[in-house]
Amino acid sequence: MRALTWHGKHDVRVDTVPDPKIINPRDAIIKITSTAICGSDLHLYDHTIPTLKAGDVLGHEFMGEVVEVGPGNSRLKVGQRVVVPFVIACGQCFFCKQQQFSACDNSNPAETADMSEFLYGYPMTGAFGYSHLTGGYAGGQAEYVRVPFSDVGPIVIPDGIEDEKVLFLSDILPTGWMAAENCDIKPTDTVAVWGAGPVGLFAVQSALALGAHRVISIDHYPHRLDLAKALGAEVINFEEVDVREALVEMTGGIGPDACIDAVGMESHGVSADAVMDKVKAAVKLVTDRTHGLRQVIIACRKGGKLSIPGVYGGVTDKFPIGALMEKGLSVKSGQTHVQKYMPQLLQMILEGKLDTTFLISHRLSLEEAPTGYKMFKEQQNEVTKVVLKPHGETRH
Amino acid sequence: MSDPIAHTAHDDAPLSAAKHPARPEGEPNQAPGDVLVGRSVTIDRPREELYAFWRDFTNLPRFMENVRHVAIKDGTHSHWVVEGPAGKTVEWDSAITADEPGRLIAWRSLDGASVRNSGQVEFLDSPDDRGTVVRVTLTYDPPAGGVGQLIAKLFQREPKVQARQDLRRFKQLMETGEVATAQPPYAAPRA
Numbered sequence: 001m002r003a004l005t006w007h008g009k010h011d012v013r014v015d016t017v018p019d020p021k022i023i024n025p026r027d028a029i030i031k032i033t034s035t036a037i038c039g040s041d042l043h044l045y046d047h048t049i050p051t052l053k054a055g056d057v058l059g060h061e062f063m064g065e066v067v068e069v070g071p072g073n074s075r076l077k078v079g080q081r082v083v084v085p086f087v088i089a090c091g092q093c094f095f096c097k098q099q100q101f102s103a104c105d106n107s108n109p110a111e112t113a114d115m116s117e118f119l120y121g122y123p124m125t126g127a128f129g130y131s132h133l134t135g136g137y138a139g140g141q142a143e144y145v146r147v148p149f150s151d152v153g154p155i156v157i158p159d160g161i162e163d164e165k166v167l168f169l170s171d172i173l174p175t176g177w178m179a180a181e182n183c184d185i186k187p188t189d190t191v192a193v194w195g196a197g198p199v200g201l202f203a204v205q206s207a208l209a210l211g212a213h214r215v216i217s218i219d220h221y222p223h224r225l226d227l228a229k230a231l232g233a234e235v236i237n238f239e240e241v242d243v244r245e246a247l248v249e250m251t252g253g254i255g256p257d258a259c260i261d262a263v264g265m266e267s268h269g270v271s272a273d274a275v276m277d278k279v280k281a282a283v284k285l286v287t288d289r290t291h292g293l294r295q296v297i298i299a300c301r302k303g304g305k306l307s308i309p310g311v312y313g314g315v316t317d318k319f320p321i322g323a324l325m326e327k328g329l330s331v332k333s334g335q336t337h338v339q340k341y342m343p344q345l346l347q348m349i350l351e352g353k354l355d356t357t358f359l360i361s362h363r364l365s366l367e368e369a370p371t372g373y374k375m376f377k378e379q380q381n382e383v384t385k386v387v388l389k390p391h392g393e394t395r396h
Numbered sequence: 397m398s399d400p401i402a403h404t405a406h407d408d409a410p411l412s413a414a415k416h417p418a419r420p421e422g423e424p425n426q427a428p429g430d431v432l433v434g435r436s437v438t439i440d441r442p443r444e445e446l447y448a449f450w451r452d453f454t455n456l457p458r459f460m461e462n463v464r465h466v467a468i469k470d471g472t473h474s475h476w477v478v479e480g481p482a483g484k485t486v487e488w489d490s491a492i493t494a495d496e497p498g499r500l501i502a503w504r505s506l507d508g509a510s511v512r513n514s515g516q517v518e519f520l521d522s523p524d525d526r527g528t529v530v531r532v533t534l535t536y537d538p539p540a541g542g543v544g545q546l547i548a549k550l551f552q553r554e555p556k557v558q559a560r561q562d563l564r565r566f567k568q569l570m571e572t573g574e575v576a577t578a579q580p581p582y583a584a585p586r587a
Contacts, residue, residue, distance in 0.1 A: 005587040013587075021582035024574040055587035072573060090572045094440055094526055109576045110461075110564040114557070123564070126576065135576070138584040146583060148576065 002390070003057045003142035004369040009047040010377075012370050017057065020138065020146035025072025028150035030084060034163040035062035035140045037372050037386045038171060039197050040264070040311050044131065045373050048265060049313050051115060051132040059141030060086035060128040061170040063163060066154075067144070073151040082154035083346075084147055085338035086171045088126040088137060091152035101125070102335035107149065108135045119314075125335070133313075141369055143390045155342045158350070164387065165349055168202070168356045174341035176202025176262075179309035180210050182332035183258035190214040192247060192256035192299065193233070194292050196224035198359055198385055199309055200262035204233045205354065207260075216250065218243055221381040227358065244299045255301030263292040264310030290316040297323050308333035359385040366390040410434050412533065433534045433555045437563045440527035441570045443519035444498045449570065450517055451501055459565035459575065462558060473506075486510055512537040530566070532559055 005015045020029055038061050043049045063083040069076050076082070089101035096104050104125040108116070112135050113123035119133070126148070129139015138145060147154060157166050176199050183191055191207040193200050196219035207215045208231065217228035218236045225235040236246050247256055266289055293308070297320045300306055306329050324331070348354040361384045364372045372386040412434025439446060449455050453466040453474050464485065465477040472492040480486050488509035494502035494516070502516035515534040522529045534555055565575050578584040 001585070003585065003587070007587075015587035017585040017587050018581040020585050023577060023579075023583040026572070026574060053586075057584075057586060090568075092440065092571045093567075094438065097440070106568045106572050107576055109578055110561040110568070112578070113564060114561065117560075126578070136578040136584055138578070138586060142585070149572070 001143040002366055003138070004059060004366065004388075006044060006052055006056045006058055007054045010045060010374075012045065012058065012373050014367050014369055015055075017055075017138075017142070020144055022068055022070045023146065024148060025070045026149050026151050027070040028066055028073060028076050028147045028154070029068040030062075030064040030082065030140075030145050030147055030154070031067045032062050032064040032140050032143060032145060032390045033081075034064070034167050035059050035142075035388050035390065036167060036170075036172075037061075037141070037369070037376050037388070039199065040130070041373070042377055043264070043266060043311060043313075045377060046266065049131050049133070053132060053136075056129070056131070056136070057138040057142050058129040059139030059145075060130055061167065061172065062128075062140030062145065063157070063167050063170060064140075064145075069150065075151045076154065076156075081157045081159070083157060083166050083169045083342070084128070084140065084145070085153045085155075085169075085174075085342065086127050086130070087153075087335060087338050088128065088135070088148055089152055089339055090149050091339075096152070099337055099340040101337040101339040112136055127335075141366065141388060141390075143366070153339055155346060157346070161350070164357050164360060165355070166346065167387065168198075168359070169338075169342050169345055169349075171336065171338065172198045173202050173345055173354070173356055174338045175199050175309050175336040176204075177206040177341055177345060178334075178336050179203040179260050179262060179307050180206035180212075182307035182309075183207065183210075183212075183260065183305050185210045185212045185258065187211050188213050189257040190216065190251055191258045191260065192216045192218060192296075193228075193260045193262055194218045194296055195262035195264075195310065196221065196228045196235075197262065197380075200224075200260070201227055201231065201359060201384075202356065203260050203262050203309065204228050204231050205356075207258075208232050209348075209354070212258075216247065216256065223381045224384065227384065230358070243295055247299050251301070255299060255304065257301055258305040258307065259296045259300040261293050261296045261306070261308045261310045265289060265312045265314075290319070294318065294320050297329065300327065300329055302327045304329055306331045309336070360387050362386045364388055365392070433536075433559050434532065435556075435559045435563050436529055436531040437567050438522050438526050438529050439567045439570050443521060443528040446528050446530060446570060447498045447501070447519050450566075451495070451497075459569050460558075460562045461565070488513075530563065532563060534559060 001019050002014055003017045006012055066076050066078050066080045087102045088107040089096050089104035090106040093105040102125050107126035112132050115133050116124035126135035128137050180203050189212050191212045193203050196217050204215050204217050215233040217233040219225050220239040229235050366388050369388055375383045376386050412432055456466055457463045462479045464479050467475040474490050476488055478486050489506045490503050493504050500518050504514040505512055513536045518531045520529040568575050580586045
């Protein structure tokens with residue numbers, strides 16, 4: 001089959017690779033009809049996530065048609081259309097039973113789980129197309145994918161619903177939703193969201209849906225800020241104003257009640273600490289550039305709530321621990337428990353309460369995927385989401 | 397063998413977590429050169445089921461990566477074929493030294509083993525209904541000198557890694573019915 005493979009920094013190609021097979025009883029093989037390039041794929045493209053190997057198949061936002069089901073899965077049927085969560089979860093361990101699917105104990109193969117145990121203290125879950133830290137599973141920017149524990153993850157989509165309406169259930173919609181839910185929003189709350197990329201925009205949408213009084217979106221790309229505004233947010237362009245001062249004034253001196261960092265480890269910025277981070281990252285002294293997160297912590301009100309859906313992988317320094325402690329902030333974070341949120345979010349989409357199709361700016365074939373990565377990386381104002389169609393346009 | 401994971405006088409942590417290879421005093425069965433490995437994992441299955449699966453030693457190669465084959469000789473004796481570095485195999489005979497159904501199995505290599513070793517696996521009810529705490533403790537006496545170097549490498553450097561990964565696979569198999577894999581080419585295609 002054809003698949004998008006990683007070969008090095010800013011070097012992705014479409015190669016012919018072996019077709020996946022059913023290996024374990026609970027596996028399924030999915031023929032991929034739609035798959036997207038995620039902002040976190042750019043961390044792989046930029047090689048800021050370690051443990052990628054040349055030849056790895058990328059992609060963790062995908063959906064398609066079930067073409068083969070292992071003997072241990074009595075739930076899925078050949079021919080069903082499914083969206084697949086990027087987190088691979090067994091459904092039977094201590095964590096999965098509490099719906100903490102992104103903490104699954106059993107989906108990362110025993111050998112690769114060692115790396116995250118050393119880095120983070122405990123072994124992390126498996127995920128599609130996201131380095132060998134998360135298992136080395138082949139991703140879904142391909143014609144076909146093997147889905148382990150397919151009786152737990154994939155959600156069946158009714159006929160008649162277009163791919164593009166439901167594709168983002170695989171990652172970014174639940175991620176934006178969990179980011180907002182982690183803010184424990186009260187009706188009087190002002191929520192500030194750093195980053196108006198896909199997750200930031202969905203966090204804006206989710207925070208409003210969860211009843212936030214006001215949502216303020218912070219970015220520097222005018223088009224992305226326009227999208228946030230169209231969703232109902234007030235906006236701040238960090239290139240033009242001092243973000244903390246703007247937030248203080250916009251909230252009558254109190255500050256935002258909840259702050260969401262939807263930027264993650266490759267934060268932009270021109271302040272001294274941002275430049276220092278960039279230099280250190282270049283010489284491998286630190287892995288994560290966290291200028292944005294520092295600003296989030298400083299801008300959050302006393303006793304406020306901090307939610308971090310943005311991806312970080314390593315360590316940082318100049319972390320404002322004093323502000324965090326003295327102001328008594330509460331922090332929630334983590335990879336998304338996608339399986340937990342999919343059913344309710346699918347229902348909201350079917351009822352017309354959530355529409356995520358506004359985000360899609362480009363539709364490409366799988367063969368054009370390398371161009372898609374380059375565009376998404378270099379033209380962030382206009383390119384908000386690239387969807388790939390590995391088998392051409394399909395109708396339902 | 398006395399309990400190698402018994403508490404020290406200083407704190408409540410198991411000996412296998414010690415930073416320094418200090419040996420407990422008055423433990424005649426643990427010689428000064430022994431390597432001690434301990435690892436616990438909680439598995440959300442009843443301890444009777446876990447015990448029964450483990451007690452049938454022919455199941456062990458399903459989750460112990462370097463164990464090629466275990467042949468049962470009689471109720472307490474078995475013959476082990478284990479893969480070492482560079483594809484070399486090591487073999488020995490082993491005897492069960494304690495067997496408490498649903499709770500504990502202990503074993504020890506018989507005289508003549510190239511690497512003297514012993515181990516035990518305990519199955520304990522977890523608090524808060526989390527299943528069973530499975531605790532494995534292994535001791536090895538790595539051979540000194542030239543002949544044993546390659547074997548020593550397996551038993552001196554790797555046992556902790558091996559035990560950790562084997563226990564993860566045991567948990568996967570018992571909780572999910574399968575062992576997670578992303579092995580190319582078919583489980584995870586790659587260029």
